[in-house]
Amino acid sequence: MTETVPRPTLEAVAARAGVSRATVSRVVNGSDAVREPLAERVRQAVEELGYVPNQAARSLVTKRHDAVAVIVAEPETRVFADPFFARQLRGISKELTAHDNQLVLLLTEDRDDHARVGRYLAGGHVDGALVISLHVDDPLPGLIRSAGVPTVFGGRPDFSGGRDGVVYVDCDNRGGARDAVRHLIGLGRGRIAHITGALDQTSAVDRLDGYRDAVVGADPRLVVEGDFTSASGERAMRELLDRSPGLDAVFAANDLMAAGALRVLRERGRRVPDDVAVVGFDDMLPIAEQTEPPLTTVRQDIEEMGRLMARLLLRTLDGTGAEDQAAGGLILPTTLIRRASA
Amino acid sequence: MTETVPRPTLEAVAARAGVSRATVSRVVNGSDAVREPLAERVRQAVEELGYVPNQAARSLVTKRHDAVAVIVAEPETRVFADPFFARQLRGISKELTAHDNQLVLLLTEDRDDHARVGRYLAGGHVDGALVISLHVDDPLPGLIRSAGVPTVFGGRPDFSGGRDGVVYVDCDNRGGARDAVRHLIGLGRGRIAHITGALDQTSAVDRLDGYRDAVVGADPRLVVEGDFTSASGERAMRELLDRSPGLDAVFAANDLMAAGALRVLRERGRRVPDDVAVVGFDDMLPIAEQTEPPLTTVRQDIEEMGRLMARLLLRTLDGTGAEDQAAGGLILPTTLIRRASA
DNA sequence: ACATGATCCGAGAGCGCTCTCGCCCGTGGA
C-alpha cells in the first residue's frame, strides 16, 4: 500500500560518488582495496542516499543468506508451559544477531510439518539449522541430512552414538542427575524415587541413567515416567506415594515436575524436606525459587546452550573449522543448587 | 561444508521438459495459461529433478519476500515466565506457514536492539511486521512508521486513539475485566481489590478501566500495581492484605498474578473463595486449572489473536483490501470461565 | 479461401548485486 519509495541501488551510490559499482561494492563489503580519499567519498554517498544493500540480489550471487532456521520440534503443549524454549531461543537470538544473521523460526507439531520443514531446508533458503527439543522417533534428522544443511542440535540426538558429523550441544544430564541423587544419599536418604521426563527424549533417558548410576539396583517401583509437565509431576507423585509410601526422597527430571510433586506431597501431608526431600533439574527461575519450599535443583545454563549452538553453527558456516573441535557433542557442566527442599 | 550439489534451475527444468523458461515459470507459479499436455510434462520434469525455486532470484524481481518479521518487544524476564508469547507465536506461525510465509523472529531487549530492528525493517528484508507486547514508551512504532513497513500490532498501541492506519488485534480487555468484577459483585462481594498489570501496557490500563467501570468510586487503596509476573502478584496481595484486611475479593489482571495472590492468601490463612474470592485473566492453561482452588478467570483466545494478526497482515500485503475492514482495531470477545475460586 | 481474433508459448530484457579480468598509472631498478 502507498507507493514505496524505490530504494537506492549500488548504481545510484556509484553515480553519486563518481565511481564504479565495483568500487562501491568493495567499500560496502569492507574490502581494503580502495584507497582512502575515494573510500570516504563512497561512504558519504551511502550515507546521503541511505543505501542499504539488497539482500536478495546479494544472495543470488553469493549463495549465502545470512539466515539460519530454528526448528522447534515440540509436538504439543510443552512449549507453552516450559520457559526452557524461550530461554534457549533468546540465547540463540543474541548470538545470531550479533553476527548479523536472521532467525527464521519453524514451529512443528506433526508429521505434515516435518515434510514442510524438509522441503524448506532442501529449498536452500537458509545457511544452516538449529534444532531444539528433538524426540527419538523424529524423522527430522533424516530429512535434514538429506537436505544437506549444516545443523547443530540442542540436546543429544538419540542416534548420535557415533554417526559421523552430528554436532550437538547438551548439558551433562547424566552427571547432573548423579550429583543430585548422591546429594540425597549424602542426606541419609535410602528410598529415593525418580520421576523421569518424557523418555522419548535423550535428556530424560540420560537423567534416568544418572539416577541409576547413583542408586545401583534401584527398586523399579521407585521410578515413574512423567513427561516434563507439572501435571505429570503430580500424577507421578501420587502413583509413587501409593506404590511406595515409605519413600523419603524424590528426584524429578525437571523443576516443573518437581513443583507438581511438591504440591502433591503437601496435599498428602508430607513435610518437605523432613519427610521427603525433593530435588529438581534445570534451576528454572522463577519457578524453582517460588515453590514451597524453594527447590534444590541442578542448574544448567540454558541460554548459554543456545548461544553455543548458534556459535558452533556460524563457525561451521564460516568454514572456521568447527569439524575438529566440536564434531560430536559439546557438553556443558551442571551445578547443584541447594535450597530448602533437600 | 562438503560440496553442495548445485540445485537445478528453471533452465534445467525447461531443458528437460523441452520448453522455455517462461513456460516452466508459469507452471510453477500456477498460471492457467499453459495447456495440459505441456503443463504435465513440466510438472514431471520438476518432480524428477527435485526442482525448488530460488527464493532470492524470485525476490529480486518480484520485490516480495514472503517473509514477515515478528518482533517481541519484551525488555526482560516476562517472556520466560508467561506462556502468552509462545501461544501467540504459535498462532502466528500457523497462519504464516499456511500461506507459505516465513517467520523471522526478532527479540528485542533494549534500545540498541530497537535501532537494529529499525534498520532491519528499513532494509526491506521482509514484507511486513507483527509486533507483540508493545510498551507505551517504546520508540518502535515510530521506527516502523518511518521504515514504511506494513504492520499489525498485538494489543492496542497506546497512540492508537485515532492515528491513521494503525492496525491491531486485541481482546476486549475492558469488557472482560468489567464482567469479572461484576461477577464478583453478583457474588455479593463488597470490597473488591484489583492487582493491575504493568501499567505501561495498554492491556493493563484497559483492565483497570474495566474494574473501575464496575466499581465506581473504588477505594484507591484497593488497587495495587503489579507487572504480570506471579512474584508481583504475591507482593501485591501482601500489600493489599496489610492495607485493607477487610477485602473480600480480588481481581488480578492475569492468571499468573492471581496464582501468586492465591499462594499468599493461603499463607495468610484466608480461605478461597469463602473469605476472599479471586478472579484472574487469560485462562492460561494449565496454570488456571492447576491452582488451588482452580481459577475463575476471563478467557481470551490468544492463539486466535496471533492467527488473526497474521491474517490481517497477509491480507494487507496481498492488497486484498484490509484498509476498509480492519484499519483501527479488531477486538476479540472474552468469556468468563467459572471455576472454584470465585 | 482469407481475415480476424483469441490463445499459447518463447525470446529477451532486466532485477541489484558480486567478482574476475584486465587496463592504467605510479613506482623502483637498471
Add this chain to the structure above:
DNA sequence: TCCACGGGCGAGAGCGCTCTCGGATCATGT
C-alpha cells in the same frame, strides 16, 4: 630514460528468476 612490476579501479558477465511483448498456431466468421 626506459622497462617491469604491482596495486587500485572499472568494465562486463552472470547469478536464477519474472514478465512483457510479439510470433506462431488454431478456431471461427464471412
